[in-house]
Amino acid sequence: MALAAHAEARPVHNHLAINRVGLWLFFFSETILFGLLLSARFYLEGIHREELDQLLGLGITIVLLLSSVTAYTAETAIEHDNKKVASWYLFFTILLGLVFTAGVVFEWSTAHFHRSQSFGSVFFTMTGIHATHVVSGIFMLLLVWLQALRGRYSAKNHWAVSGTVMYWHFVDVVWVFYYPALYLTK
Numbered sequence: 001m002a003l004a005a006h007a008e009a010r011p012v013h014n015h016l017a018i019n020r021v022g023l024w025l026f027f028f029s030e031t032i033l034f035g036l037l038l039s040a041r042f043y044l045e046g047i048h049r050e051e052l053d054q055l056l057g058l059g060i061t062i063v064l065l066l067s068s069v070t071a072y073t074a075e076t077a078i079e080h081d082n083k084k085v086a087s088w089y090l091f092f093t094i095l096l097g098l099v100f101t102a103g104v105v106f107e108w109s110t111a112h113f114h115r116s117q118s119f120g121s122v123f124f125t126m127t128g129i130h131a132t133h134v135v136s137g138i139f140m141l142l143l144v145w146l147q148a149l150r151g152r153y154s155a156k157n158h159w160a161v162s163g164t165v166m167y168w169h170f171v172d173v174v175w176v177f178y179y180p181a182l183y184l185t186k
Helices: 002-009 014-044 054-079 083-110 119-150 161-186
Strands: none
Touching: 002 083, 014 119, 014 161, 054 083, 054 119, 054 161, 083 119, 083 161
């Protein structure tokens, strides 16, 4: 009798809501980090960026934006209990993330400015921190994909997919601001 009364007295927590709040607080802190890096880029106004491969920058941007479409498709599929489509699109998102990362690494190896130059420093810092987030997103997508292959997610239980896809979209949105700041503005 006493156990039943004690169990009823415990508050019930909405874990999904707590997870969402935690993720949004994380996004807020990351926005500050990425925003400070972006402001550093504009603080160094008037520096030259002719050394960057404009076509490569556009290409990797398109790849990253396409990865957002595949991530969204995966999330929508799992919300409709279409596990096979969700698994495939998670896989496609991982592949596109790897292509983006390879493009960034290739850009680092071909950039003609020196790391000690102002723009070189800010370019390597901005793209390096962003690439680190992309790689961590790929790792999270890989974990989610492996669990999806095992049938872990359903229309009623897919927070891991949703949270990971939200993180992926966040990283993509950061690049939407970084790309013009690095490749298009002088």
